[in-house]
Amino acid sequence: MRPGPIEPGSGRPVRAVVYGVGAMGSVMTRLLLDKGATLVGAIGHSPEKVGRDLGEVAGLDGKLGVTVEDDPAAVLARSDADIAVVAVSSYLETMFDHFQICLEHRTNVITIEEESFFPWSTAPSLAQRLDDLAKCHGVTIMGSGAQDVFWMTLPAVLMGAAHRIISVHGRATWNVDDYGPEVAEHVHAGSTLPEFESHVAQHGWPSFVVRNTLDALVADTGLTPTGADTAVRPVLAAADTPSSSLGRVIEAGSLLGVIDTATVTSQEGPWFTFEQTGCVYGPGQSDVNEWIVRGEPEELRLRNDRVPTRLATCTQVVNRIPDVIAARPGFVTVADLPRPRYRHLSLHSYLGCG
Amino acid sequence: MRPGPIEPGSGRPVRAVVYGVGAMGSVMTRLLLDKGATLVGAIGHSPEKVGRDLGEVAGLDGKLGVTVEDDPAAVLARSDADIAVVAVSSYLETMFDHFQICLEHRTNVITIEEESFFPWSTAPSLAQRLDDLAKCHGVTIMGSGAQDVFWMTLPAVLMGAAHRIISVHGRATWNVDDYGPEVAEHVHAGSTLPEFESHVAQHGWPSFVVRNTLDALVADTGLTPTGADTAVRPVLAAADTPSSSLGRVIEAGSLLGVIDTATVTSQEGPWFTFEQTGCVYGPGQSDVNEWIVRGEPEELRLRNDRVPTRLATCTQVVNRIPDVIAARPGFVTVADLPRPRYRHLSLHSYLGCG
Numbered sequence: 001m002r003p004g005p006i007e008p009g010s011g012r013p014v015r016a017v018v019y020g021v022g023a024m025g026s027v028m029t030r031l032l033l034d035k036g037a038t039l040v041g042a043i044g045h046s047p048e049k050v051g052r053d054l055g056e057v058a059g060l061d062g063k064l065g066v067t068v069e070d071d072p073a074a075v076l077a078r079s080d081a082d083i084a085v086v087a088v089s090s091y092l093e094t095m096f097d098h099f100q101i102c103l104e105h106r107t108n109v110i111t112i113e114e115e116s117f118f119p120w121s122t123a124p125s126l127a128q129r130l131d132d133l134a135k136c137h138g139v140t141i142m143g144s145g146a147q148d149v150f151w152m153t154l155p156a157v158l159m160g161a162a163h164r165i166i167s168v169h170g171r172a173t174w175n176v177d178d179y180g181p182e183v184a185e186h187v188h189a190g191s192t193l194p195e196f197e198s199h200v201a202q203h204g205w206p207s208f209v210v211r212n213t214l215d216a217l218v219a220d221t222g223l224t225p226t227g228a229d230t231a232v233r234p235v236l237a238a239a240d241t242p243s244s245s246l247g248r249v250i251e252a253g254s255l256l257g258v259i260d261t262a263t264v265t266s267q268e269g270p271w272f273t274f275e276q277t278g279c280v281y282g283p284g285q286s287d288v289n290e291w292i293v294r295g296e297p298e299e300l301r302l303r304n305d306r307v308p309t310r311l312a313t314c315t316q317v318v319n320r321i322p323d324v325i326a327a328r329p330g331f332v333t334v335a336d337l338p339r340p341r342y343r344h345l346s347l348h349s350y351l352g353c354g
Numbered sequence: 355m356r357p358g359p360i361e362p363g364s365g366r367p368v369r370a371v372v373y374g375v376g377a378m379g380s381v382m383t384r385l386l387l388d389k390g391a392t393l394v395g396a397i398g399h400s401p402e403k404v405g406r407d408l409g410e411v412a413g414l415d416g417k418l419g420v421t422v423e424d425d426p427a428a429v430l431a432r433s434d435a436d437i438a439v440v441a442v443s444s445y446l447e448t449m450f451d452h453f454q455i456c457l458e459h460r461t462n463v464i465t466i467e468e469e470s471f472f473p474w475s476t477a478p479s480l481a482q483r484l485d486d487l488a489k490c491h492g493v494t495i496m497g498s499g500a501q502d503v504f505w506m507t508l509p510a511v512l513m514g515a516a517h518r519i520i521s522v523h524g525r526a527t528w529n530v531d532d533y534g535p536e537v538a539e540h541v542h543a544g545s546t547l548p549e550f551e552s553h554v555a556q557h558g559w560p561s562f563v564v565r566n567t568l569d570a571l572v573a574d575t576g577l578t579p580t581g582a583d584t585a586v587r588p589v590l591a592a593a594d595t596p597s598s599s600l601g602r603v604i605e606a607g608s609l610l611g612v613i614d615t616a617t618v619t620s621q622e623g624p625w626f627t628f629e630q631t632g633c634v635y636g637p638g639q640s641d642v643n644e645w646i647v648r649g650e651p652e653e654l655r656l657r658n659d660r661v662p663t664r665l666a667t668c669t670q671v672v673n674r675i676p677d678v679i680a681a682r683p684g685f686v687t688v689a690d691l692p693r694p695r696y697r698h699l700s701l702h703s704y705l706g707c708g
Contacts, residue, residue, distance in 0.1 A: 031517050149515040153693070154656070157511060160694025161503040163385050268698050297662040297669065302508070308651040309436040314515040315651065318490045340509070340514025341694040342575045344622050 005156035014321060017081040017107065018058075019098065021049055021068055022178060024112060026058035027314040028085050033064075035318060035345055037145040042078035043081040044068040045088075072098065086111035090186075090208070094124040096130070102131045110317055110324050111140040114141030114209040114282055117152075118216035118333050119229065126169070131331035140327045143212075144320045145313040148334050150304060151274070152214045155291040156220050157339075158302045165221075165295040166194060170214070170274035172289045174280045176257050177245045178310040184245040187278045188234070196234050205232045210276040211262040213227055215353035217274075220335045223266035231261045235279040243280040256280045269294070319343050362640040367676060371395035371435040371461065372412075373452065375422055375700040376440040377534060378413035378466055381668040382388055384440050387414075389672060395433035399442075403636060426452065430459035439463035444540075444562070446477040450484070456549050456568055457487045463495040464671055468563040470497030472570035472687050475582065476561070485685035497566075498674045499667040502688050504658060505567045505628070509573050509645040511693075512656045513618045516627055519575075519649040523569070524628035526643045528609050529635045533597045534563045538599040541611040541632045542588070550588050551610055559586045565616040571628075574689045577620035585615045589633040597634040603670040611625075624649070673697050 014037045014246040016023050032039060042054040049057050055064035069075050076084070084102040089095060092115040099116075104110045119127035134141050151172060161167060176184045186208070190197045207230035218225055235256045242249050250256060257279025266269045275307035293300040323337040334340075368391045374380050375398040380457075381461075384391060396408040403411050423429050430438070438456040443449060446469045455465045469635035473481035488495050505526060513519060532539045540562070544551045569672035572579055589610045596603050604610060611633025619625045641661035647654040675689040 027468055034517065092529055146515075147559040149511055153511045153514075154508060157503055157507045157694050157698075158658075159696040160507075160673060161500070161666045161670050162674065162696055163388065165698075172464070209616055221698065223698060270698070277580070297665045299660065300662070301659045302664070303657045303659065305655045305657065306513075311651045312515045316515050316516065319514060340359065340511050342510075342624075344519075344575065344624070345575060 002144050008142045014041045014083060014325070015041065015079065015081045016321070017075060017079055017084045018121060019072070019084045019086040019102065021054065022087060024087040024314060025085070027311065028087065028318055029054060029058040029086045030060060030236050031283070031314055031318040033060075034083065034140075035343070037321075039064055039066050039241050040081050041069070041075040042066050042068045042074050042108065045070055051160075053307055072101050073105070075080045076102060076107055081107045082325055083108045083110060085317060085321075086113065089113070090275045091115055091206075092126045093120050096126055098116045099130055100133060103130065103137050103139055103141060106137045108138055108139045108324050110320060111141070111143050112144070112145045112313055113148075116141070117145065117147055117213055118212045118219065119143075119331065121215045122211060127331050129330055134331055138190050138329050140324050140329055140332055142320070142324050142327070142337070144334060145210065145214045146307070146309045146316065149176065149312065149340050150321065151309060152216050152220070152334060154292070154302055156217060156305070158291060158300050161297070161300055162293050163296045164294060165270040167270065167294045167300070168217075168272045169294075171293045172274070172287070172291070173277040173279075173285075174287050174309045175285070177186045177243055177261060177280055179245065181245050181277075186242065186257050189243060189257050189280050190246050190248070190250050191255045193236065193253070193255065198234065207262055208260055210260040210274050214262045214274040214291055214335050215265055216333055216335060217266045218266065218272055218284045219333070221270070224265050227262045233273055235259060235277060240281075241280055241282055245280070246341065250280060264313075264326050288341060293328055316340065356653060363480065367392045368437060368679070369394045369435045370675070371397065371421060371429060371433055371438045373397045373426070373438045373456065374409065375408065375411050375442040376441060378440070378441040378668060381665065382441065382672055383412040384414060385409070385668055385672040386439070387418075388522070389697070391675075393420050393557050394435050396420050396427040397424070397429050399424055401621070403652075426455050428457060430461055435461050436679055437462045437464060439671060439675075440467065442469070445469055445560075446473050446480045450480055453484055454487060457484065457491050457493055457495060460491045460493055462678050464492045464674060465497050466499045466667055467497055468499070469566055470495070470499075471499065471501055472566045472573065473497075473685065474573075475569045477564060481685050488685055489683045492683050493685055494678050495675070496678050496681070496686050496688065496691070498671045498688060500661070500663045500670065500673065501563065502670045503569045503694050504643045504661060504663070506570050506574070506688060507693055508656055508658070510571060512645060512654050513575065513647055515651070515654055517645050517650045519624040519647060521648045522571075522626045523646045523648075524644070526628070526641070527631040527633075527639075528641050528663045529633055529639070531634055533599065534680045535599050537632075538597065538634070542609050543597060543611050543634050544600050544602070544604050547588060547590065547607070547609065559584070560654055561616055562614055564614040564628050566578065568616045568618055568626055568628040569636065570687055570689060571679060572618045572620065572626055574688070575624070577622050577624060579618050580621050583617045583621045588614050589631060591611060593636075595634055595636055599634070602611065611654045635639055670694065
């Protein structure tokens with residue numbers, strides 16, 4: 001029988017399904033356990049993971065008694081989970097069926113899928129269908145990750161100190177080598193400049209992460225967007241640069257990655273731009289997040305140095321779980337939730353066991 | 355007749371009384387007008403301001419038709435204000451009567467008085483009396499200022515990216531010369547080291563701002579404080595340094611100001627420290643705000659350079675007015691309110707005129 005809804009102090013740990021047992025899912029498995037969640041299911045796809053214990057697959061010390069299975073419907077039907085922590089792939093179109101099956105099993109969803117952070121501009125009809133489905137089943141779906149704290153809430157709070165905004169400029173970097181070969185290919189790391197240019201000319205360029213993040217930030221201000229532009233430009237290697245995700249050296253002159261830029265204008269005047277560099281790093285480089293708000297005061301500045309973007313994506317998703325469970329049904333964004341705050345052992349003590 | 359409660363879309367601008375027409379009150383007067391508030395009263399004390407038009411006193415281009423008066427009860431009784439913007443002096447004990455008279459006239463209060471930001475540790479009985487009074491009259495009192503965004507909400511959001519916190523270290527600086535001779539005296543700018551040491555030995559040292567800010571931050575985590583320490587040490591001039599607020603040169607070896615530090619420990623383990631330097635600046639110095647959260651991730655870092663602390667105090671107070679009007683009655687803190695966000699012409703459009 002499905003357990004009743006969670007209430008703070010009810011003395012029941014959050015029941016979580018780990019949906020996707022790759023690098024990110026493995027880290028989140030450890031964090032979920034640390035915070036006292038009960039893992040009630042694990043969903044994977046690759047033959048070398050299916051059938052094995054989640055603890056082993058996630059690289060933990062011991063077994064968890066939870067087997068990785070490749071039948072999401074069976075796992076979700078059996079597990080009576082409060083939340084599915086979904087880390088499988090990018091783009092709402094790719095992920096639609098995965099989200100749908102969770103919602104149909106009345107399981108809340110939190111995901112690192114980037115478009116889900118604010119899907120209403122780039123995938124409005126898919127978002128609407130999932131919103132309807134979530135409401136119909138009384139559950140919530142939301143995207144989170146490093147963008148929650150670093151690219152959305154911190155600049156939004158900084159803007160709260162402005163009397164009048166003329167423009168907002170964001171700049172963030174992340175290391176392609178932190179995310180494996182699929183992401184490296186996605187940003188064309190290792191391609192030659194002609195290969196990259198010919199690809200963009202033929203296929204265009206999807207605005208990855210940066211557009212959705214900026215849309216979320218603008219929506220939070222209550223201003224009326226009048227237009228959005230995105231652009232991409234290559235980051236070329238000045239010298240031969242080894243890439244751990246590609247397992248080879250990128251030659252000088254080839255692509256280390258790309259700079260994605262989004263710009264949004266508003267009817268009321270303020271305009272916003274966010275530039276995101278995803279590339280293979282050279283020695284000594286680390287992730288940076290920087291925002292400048294211009295207007296009155298003339299400048300408000302915020303900078304995060306050495307951002308642990310990859311780990312912070314996992315920690316923020318786990319910290320957000322109580323907020324998502326408590327949120328109204330539907331496809332929500334972090335702007336609908338209370339601001340991020342530290343949760344000491346929250347998935348346990350939130351439920352009255354701490 | 356007193357107007358009914360404000361509701362968004364009711365088409366009525368916020369009615370504000372400027373309570374204290376010094377440097378900060380003057381800036382806030384301009385910002386309030388800019389955002390579409392109706393100024394319905396001005397309260398001052400010094401003979402050279404009382405009886406003059408608020409626009410003149412605040413250094414604006416024209417008159418406002420609002421005369422600065424020295425009888426708070428008369429102004430508040432007549433003005434039917436939604437909010438009093440109070441910038442008179444520091445410490446809850448000094449300000450108690452000013453706040454009381456606002457609350458008794460059923461007027462919400464927002465103030466830059468520093469202890470009011472989180473008064474429950476350093477002035478609990480005064481805070482309780484004001485809390486009771488505010489509830490009795492169905493209005494709200496809250497402290498805000500630069501600490502709202504910079505020393506409280508930004509580090510609190512940063513902590514939201516932590517899985518586990520060991521310690522939190524904050525460091526902020528502000529320029530004594532931005533705040534006039536009273537503040538300069540307060541931090542003993544221009545005193546000799548023996549004078550300062552003898553003063554501290556005789557009178558102790560009140561924890562100014564830093565303790566209240568840190569208490570607010572710790573309270574926001576839900577952790578259980580087990581102890582708090584404060585300390586002060588002098589900042590000595592390495593060379594002769596002119597001070598505009600003192601109107602003279604501070605000799606090498608004398609005090610430019612002080613470094614106030616507060617440390618709070620918690621039952622659950624995480625500990626917090628905040629170090630605030632208030633001193634007369636040398637050439638090229640500017641306000642900095644920096645936070646480091648240690649644990650997992652190993653480090654989360656945030657830095658604001660060239661913080662316009664003084665102006666941001668005024669902008670944040672004005673931006674917070676709709677939140678304070680909408681808040682539950684009582685003595686609240688910014689942690690009880692929605693997080694700061696940008697308000698485009700909010701005191702006007704919030705009320706349906708925009």
